[in-house]
Amino acid sequence: MNNIFTKCKPAILLYSSLCALSISYAQSETVWDGVYSSLQAELGEGVYNNACISCHGKDLGGNSNSPGLVGMGFMFLWEGRTLGEFFEKIREEMPTDRPGQLPVQDYVDVIAYIMKANSFPAGDRELPLEVEALTAIAIAPKP
Amino acid sequence: MIIKTAKPLDYPVLRAHSIFLTLAFVLSSSFSVAQIEDFTEVTDQMLSNPPTGEWLSWRGTPAAWGYSPLDQINNENVDQLQLKWSFALDDTGAVQAAPLVHDGIMFIPSARGVIQALDAVNGDLLWEYRPTPPTEEFINSGAGTRAAVLPAGAFAGVGRGVQKNIAIFGGMIYAATETASIRAIDARSGVLAWETQVADPTLGYFYTAGPIVANGTLVTGITGCDRYKDDVCFITGHDPLTGEEKWRTSTVARPEDPGGDTWGDLELRFRAGSDAWVAGSYDPEANLIYWGTAQAKPWARVVRGTDGDALYTNSTLALNPDNGQMSWYFQHIPGETQDMDEVFENILIDVDGRKSLFKMGKLGILWQLDRETGEFIKGTDIGYQNIVNLDPITGKITYRDGMIPRLGEELNMCPSTSGVKSWRAMAYSPDTSAMYIPITLNCALTTFGPTERQLGGGGTGPVRRSNYHHPQSDGNMGEILALDIPSGEVKWRHRTRAPFNTATLTTAGGLVFVGDWNRTMSALDAENGDVLWQVRLATSNQGFPISYSVDGKQYVAMPVGTGGASWSGSLPRDLAPELSRPRNGSSINVFALPE
Numbered sequence: 139m140n141n142i143f144t145k146c147k148p149a150i151l152l153y154s155s156l157c158a159l160s161i162s163y164a165q166s167e168t169v170w171d172g173v174y175s176s177l178q179a180e181l182g183e184g185v186y187n188n189a190c191i192s193c194h195g196k197d198l199g200g201n202s203n204s205p206g207l208v209g210m211g212f213m214f215l216w217e218g219r220t221l222g223e224f225f226e227k228i229r230e231e232m233p234t235d236r237p238g239q240l241p242v243q244d245y246v247d248v249i250a251y252i253m254k255a256n257s258f259p260a261g262d263r264e265l266p267l268e269v270e271a272l273t274a275i276a277i278a279p280k281p
Numbered sequence: 282m283i284i285k286t287a288k289p290l291d292y293p294v295l296r297a298h299s300i301f302l303t304l305a306f307v308l309s310s311s312f313s314v315a316q317i318e319d320f321t322e323v324t325d326q327m328l329s330n331p332p333t334g335e336w337l338s339w340r341g342t343p344a345a346w347g348y349s350p351l352d353q354i355n356n357e358n359v360d361q362l363q364l365k366w367s368f369a370l371d372d373t374g375a376v377q378a379a380p381l382v383h384d385g386i387m388f389i390p391s392a393r394g395v396i397q398a399l400d401a402v403n404g405d406l407l408w409e410y411r412p413t414p415p416t417e418e419f420i421n422s423g424a425g426t427r428a429a430v431l432p433a434g435a436f437a438g439v440g441r442g443v444q445k446n447i448a449i450f451g452g453m454i455y456a457a458t459e460t461a462s463i464r465a466i467d468a469r470s471g472v473l474a475w476e477t478q479v480a481d482p483t484l485g486y487f488y489t490a491g492p493i494v495a496n497g498t499l500v501t502g503i504t505g506c507d508r509y510k511d512d513v514c515f516i517t518g519h520d521p522l523t524g525e526e527k528w529r530t531s532t533v534a535r536p537e538d539p540g541g542d543t544w545g546d547l548e549l550r551f552r553a554g555s556d557a558w559v560a561g562s563y564d565p566e567a568n569l570i571y572w573g574t575a576q577a578k579p580w581a582r583v584v585r586g587t588d589g590d591a592l593y594t595n596s597t598l599a600l601n602p603d604n605g606q607m608s609w610y611f612q613h614i615p616g617e618t619q620d621m622d623e624v625f626e627n628i629l630i631d632v633d634g635r636k637s638l639f640k641m642g643k644l645g646i647l648w649q650l651d652r653e654t655g656e657f658i659k660g661t662d663i664g665y666q667n668i669v670n671l672d673p674i675t676g677k678i679t680y681r682d683g684m685i686p687r688l689g690e691e692l693n694m695c696p697s698t699s700g701v702k703s704w705r706a707m708a709y710s711p712d713t714s715a716m717y718i719p720i721t722l723n724c725a726l727t728t729f730g731p732t733e734r735q736l737g738g739g740g741t742g743p744v745r746r747s748n749y750h751h752p753q754s755d756g757n758m759g760e761i762l763a764l765d766i767p768s769g770e771v772k773w774r775h776r777t778r779a780p781f782n783t784a785t786l787t788t789a790g791g792l793v794f795v796g797d798w799n800r801t802m803s804a805l806d807a808e809n810g811d812v813l814w815q816v817r818l819a820t821s822n823q824g825f826p827i828s829y830s831v832d833g834k835q836y837v838a839m840p841v842g843t844g845g846a847s848w849s850g851s852l853p854r855d856l857a858p859e860l861s862r863p864r865n866g867s868s869i870n871v872f873a874l875p876e
């Protein structure tokens with residue numbers, strides 16, 4: 139089975155390249171800069187309760203088949219990446235029975251709710267709807 | 282706690298209790314459209330030796346071969362199979378149905394607690410049991426994931442609402458629910474007879490596997506044990522007449538128990554996992570049930586805080602169904618650390634006079650144990666994993682260099698956490714003396730991360746994962762592997778781009794039936810793997826195909842559905858993106874030869 143390690147080199151290189159790309163965006167803000175509003179998080183909670191809760195749970199903790207969206211687990215999966223990547227991930231794959239079928243606003247509002255659940259501070263503006271703008275917001279450890 | 286919807290009913294006299302039936306009807310939201318008059322009570326003897334045309338246990342018999350002795354449909358005429366009827370199942374959750382057939386009636390579990398009785402010849406609906414939706418108070422009752430499982434109009438979440446199998450005994454159908462209760466439903470009318478709350482769903486407990494009946498005891502295994510709580514996973518035995526709990530056996534060694542030190546100094550609340558999420562088998566002669574347990578949680582040793590064996594995780598347990606006493610256990614992978622689950626089906630075969638138990642977990646090792654003693658007999662590594670070495674003499678597992686995960690360090694794993702084998706049960710044919718195993722070829726670059734060690738925390742632990750094709754797969758994910766029993770030699774392999782997504786079904790007609798994720802149901806020649814017949818169905822084949830006969834005519838039934846956990850979405854999405862499936866279409870599809 140040693141040949142696995144040689145044969146999968148292209149996959150490793152691709153993965154590494156993607157990782158490198160993910161941190162190469164120029165970011166001017168982080169999730170700690172008040173980049174969503176409390177109202178947006180409230181709206182996002184409604185979306186979450188309709189579209190996400192049956193897999194990720196009421197406490198956003200996930201289970202054996204669905205990753206947790208709060209706490210150490212969330213930061214392990216997303217720290218060093220951007221809200222733009224997070225948006226793209228959930229828009230491409232979620233909800234599992236109809237990926238990409240929610241309005242863009244709903245996806246962004248859900249992100250605001252997840253940010254609130256992770257105790258990232260709310261501010262006086264809403265998250266932007268454009269991927270490029272979301273990509274400029276880094277998911278970073280607490281300063 | 283017994284939820285009294287009606288006086289518990291004695292099996293033979295249901296029609297005499299019409300007043301109670303009416304009360305139960307009102308309280309349980311059953312929707313009954315007919316009263317089945319011609320119904321024979323199912324006995325222990327019938328379960329052990331079912332009439333040839335009946336399918337009374339989730340894998341046919343308590344030995345779980347997944348084999349039908351019917352041979353009217355065979356490798357000479359299978360290419361003439363025709364669809365006889367189809368029946369839509371609810372798309373409100375995952376469907377991985379294992380139907381039962383008795384007295385010409387098919388009983389089929391559907392998503393979110395729904396059970397239907399259908400005329401097995403033409404698919405007419407005879408009755409339907411549909412549970413009462415939970416109250417707002419229940420939905421809002423706690424922090425556990427299961428407290429949120431049933432918002433009205435809930436969609437087919439990953440693995441949500443699945444009930445794989447049901448059991449039949451006496452005049453009842455028995456089910457285990459996603460809210461951690463068990464139910465008895467009158468097999469003649471679909472009316473709820475009793476419901477017993479076994480565990481608190483707000484702590485995360487739920488069922489995906491249904492019960493079995495062994496020596497007159499209803500046995501169920503709980504799951505949802507991944508979050509930290511002041512209790513552990515367990516298997517219970519119940520009185521089938523009342524639901525009263527007769528015994529409860531923990532699947533985790535408590536600190537004060539023998540083997541309690543295998544979790545190091547972890548408190549009880551941090552001993553998670555060992556979920557019993559696949560129904561067991563039963564040997565009436567030995568009067569033992571055989572039930573698998575899942576891996577410890579969080580998955581990685583470094584995250585859960587002990588490198589001990591963590592008994593009785595990832596084990597096969599032999600329990601006395603009368604009292605739950607453990608006769609023996611065999612731990613397949615002590616201290617498992619990569620989500621390589623060994624919980625799956627237990628197939629009971631006598632080999633050269635030796636009473637054996639066969640099973641396979643995610644690593645793709647076919648285990649043969651002595652089912653009287655638990656002694657290791659033989660292990661066959663089918664060669665698709667790069668994680669452990671197996672000592673062929675002792676059956677002991679050792680991890681290969683560098684394959685025990687460290688926090689935040691990437692591992693190159695074959696298989697991925699999806700495993701090369703999962704809930705899709707293998708089948709045995711006594712005619713060919715071979716096991717037919719649904720294999721999923723896959724690997725992943727995997728990084729395990731930390732989780733909070735506090736009540737309500739835990740879980741599996743976060744995993745960063747990048748799937749890739751197995752280097753031996755030639756781009757295929759699906760494989761049916763036929764292994765000779767007991768030698769373990771490969772008889773043949775049949776590979777497909779799409780992964781197989783059902784159990785296999787073997788028949789005395791020399792056939793192996795199976796279905797894949799890409800909607801194709803196939804009949805293979807059991808001798809050589811040749812494809813003899815195929816049909817495309819509404820969506821992914823998913824569940825446990827069966828065969829039965831009514832009035833001398835043989836039928837083959839295949840469930841299809843979506844929402845299945847265990848890679849059902851992620852692997853095809855990542856590794857075969859050119860394939861797609863409808864997101865709805867759950868149904869049961871029944872085939873037979875032309876008139």
